[in-house]
Amino acid sequence: MPNDRKYTAFCGLYCKDCIPSNERLFQLLRDLEKLLIEIKFDEYAQLKALNISPYKNYPQFHEVLGEMRKLERKSLCTEGGCKEDCKIRKCVIGKKYEGCWECADHKTCPLLQYLKEIHSIEHNLAMIRKYGPEEWSAYRGKHYCWL
Ligand code: SF4
Ligand code: SF4
Structure with missing residues (x-):
């Protein structure tokens, strides 16, 4: 049964269907955020932004990642x-x-x-x-x- x-x-x-319950998503988000910080991708993005304008939005992208992580619900x-x-x-x-x-x-x-x-x-x-x-x-x- x-x-x-x-x-x-x-x-x-059905709780398992909700995005805030998606364990894989939140694990990937945590891993990505950790890696981006480790390799200081923010500094790389500043450099890339000189020629590729979407990189100017990197701080907002990082902020959105942080907000997405806050959606997680374990209960x-x-x-x-x-x-x-x-x-x-x-x-x-x-x-x-x-x-x-x-x-x-x-x-x-x-x-x-x-x-x-x-x-x-x-x-x-x-x-x-x-x-x-x-x-x-x-x-x-x-x-x-x-x-
Ligand atoms: S929220 Fe309350 S009033 Fe609305 S359907 Fe559920 S039990 Fe009924
Ligand atoms: S807490 Fe969320 S899942 Fe539970 S009844 Fe309210 S809206 Fe539905």
């Missing part, structure tokens, strides 16, 4: 990860539900609206209801609308 419950977020997302939704002050999590816990799939208001809930614009929330909630939170993940929808 797959251990889907562990990765099933209160809102119907799952049900362990308090993702958004610390998530209103959806508070609402679900307050209503003593396992997740939004148990809520009769999920179609009109304003708290889910933003997520629905990006993720397959309605589809996921229907799959969790049909197959149960332990065994639904094989039927989940596209995590990000652009993938």
